[in-house]
Amino acid sequence: LNSLSGVHVSGAAGVLVGHPFDTVKVRLQVQSVDKPLYRGTYHCFQSIVRQESMLGLYKGIGSPMMGLTFINAIVFGMQGNAMRVLGADTPLHQFLAGAAAGFIQCVICCPMELAKTRMQMQGTGEKSASRKMYRNSLDCLIRIHRKEGVRGINRGMVTTVIRETPGFGVYFLAYDTLTRALGCDADADYIIPKLLLAGGMSGMASWISTYPVDVIKSRLQADGVGGANRYDGIVDCVRQSWRREGWRTFTRGLTSTLLRAFPVNATTFATVTLFLMYMRENDDSMKDCEPMQPNLQHSSL
Numbered sequence: 001l002n003s004l005s006g007v008h009v010s011g012a013a014g015v016l017v018g019h020p021f022d023t024v025k026v027r028l029q030v031q032s033v034d035k036p037l038y039r040g041t042y043h044c045f046q047s048i049v050r051q052e053s054m055l056g057l058y059k060g061i062g063s064p065m066m067g068l069t070f071i072n073a074i075v076f077g078m079q080g081n082a083m084r085v086l087g088a089d090t091p092l093h094q095f096l097a098g099a100a101a102g103f104i105q106c107v108i109c110c111p112m113e114l115a116k117t118r119m120q121m122q123g124t125g126e127k128s129a130s131r132k133m134y135r136n137s138l139d140c141l142i143r144i145h146r147k148e149g150v151r152g153i154n155r156g157m158v159t160t161v162i163r164e165t166p167g168f169g170v171y172f173l174a175y176d177t178l179t180r181a182l183g184c185d186a187d188a189d190y191i192i193p194k195l196l197l198a199g200g201m202s203g204m205a206s207w208i209s210t211y212p213v214d215v216i217k218s219r220l221q222a223d224g225v226g227g228a229n230r231y232d233g234i235v236d237c238v239r240q241s242w243r244r245e246g247w248r249t250f251t252r253g254l255t256s257t258l259l260r261a262f263p264v265n266a267t268t269f270a271t272v273t274l275f276l277m278y279m280r281e282n283d284d285s286m287k288d289c290e291p292m293q294p295n296l297q298h299s300s301l
Helices: 005-028 042-052 055-060 062-086 091-104 107-121 135-153 157-182 193-222 234-251 254-289
Strands: none
Touching: 005 042, 005 055, 005 062, 005 157, 005 193, 005 254, 042 055, 042 254, 055 157, 055 193, 062 091, 062 135, 062 254, 091 107, 091 135, 091 157, 107 135, 107 157, 157 193, 157 254, 193 234, 193 254
16 A cells, blocks of 8 residues: 555656557557558657647557556555565566566456557547547447457457566566666665666566567457458467568567656656655654553562
8 A cells, every 4th residue: 555656656657658659669560561651660750740649649548547557556566465475585586476466467457458559549640530439448448348248358368468477577577686786775875866777677678578479469459440350369460470571570669669668667666666665764763753662560469
């Protein structure tokens, strides 16, 4: 509970800063190789703003804004509890605790990212689409559920689990390793820049470790928007992507992702860590101020 407020603030700030980069990432990952709309990260930014206004960069922001607070609370809470269960603070335990946290939050993450991806792809290249398939993220999930059931709103769950489980393991392992190397103790000099650097670098390491899976996940979740389904499943998506575009297909949008990963994860980790440090100091000071309890001895008659 102590970290919930910090998680909420950092999560909201991270979404506002990072969502435009995420929109660019998804557009680059999903665009057709035969008729590409965008030549690269900068051209994609430029085209979206010119064709769809600045608001085009924030399409689909509703679902991560609602979901990321819960996801961050689950992730940091689960990771902390897993570390207590595992006992010793070792690199392996940091990885396992992070992996467990990543696995658990997929229940929320997958439907959230499905709605986000569908909204981000809606009305591509149009300032005001004449016919919108979805009004907002919630309407998107309701319509998908009505048409495809529970399986529909969990489209991409397997790839989400494959991405998130090892990805969060790397996330927490990298953060723990970097904070130790940088000397991020509560009374250390330049604590905030050190935490920002550790958080940003760990976020980048996490994304790089599982990025090819994210490309496949985005393609599966966007499949069928504005037309017929192209892929029969994960293996078919990998096969078609490799055959048509080669190995480069699995790095599409990586630049935008890393540009987003550093500030978002730097903000998240630094905010949560500083908030926990502050709460611990307050708890310690409150204990110091408590009056000593008299040592009452029972008299025997």
